[in-house]
Amino acid sequence: MPLLSIVTPSHQPVREQLLEAYESVRSQKLPADWEVEWVIQEDGDTGAVRDILPGDPMVKFATGRRGGVALTRSIALARAGGELVRNLDQDDVLTPGALARDIDVLSSDPLVQWTTSPALDLMPDGSTVGFDTDPAPGRIEPGFVLEHWRAHDYRLPVHPTTICIRRELAVALGGWMGVPGSDDTGLLVPASVVSYGYFHSEVGLLYRKWPGQETAATGHYAPAEWTLRMRLIEQRAETVRRLWPQIIGTR
Structure with missing residues (x-):
């Protein structure tokens, strides 16, 4: 049976x-x-996830050395057996039907190599906050994400943590980018310049906003590091676009 892996x-x-x-x-x-399989990779070796989650054959849990979010996410990718890979952070929540919508698009349209969806910020009081800057639903042309990102002070038109991507493409691009933050942007932007994507109309994720999340740390937006991360992601995308032989899915 075809398999979707959540990492x-x-x-x-x-x-x-x-x-x-x-x-x-x-x-x-x-x-x-x-x-579906849920591939959870611990950044460290405490077994904390095993102590929290019930026994469920769907959950594939492993521990490892400390290495940060990007490395840990890519190790989870290495363990994933699905032809499709969906990202999910440990503090976020999938909405009903999110995986079925990803599967529907990626199994019916060979041109599309990745999908994203609207996300709502999930606030500490349980309320949600949406955005009025989402693109129109449907196919996303190669290059659109990169150009929008550049033109809007490195703010993406879609939420990178909602990505579901063909495993072959994720592996070819080296998985999630090994930077201290923005590793999901470091995968989405290069993928978006060499392939077509798709944006769902339905909300696919509740993105939890709370003090313990990585993007809430002051260091995440430190100007010097932020500039270096964005520069490297941009260079990666441009290099991939220049060296890639053709748009994926059109051959």
């Missing part, structure tokens, strides 16, 4: 948040001929 890096998970993420995965309704 999740984990470090010092909050019990209630991880259980909510688990329920959002467990409750997904898939097409009849598809299966």
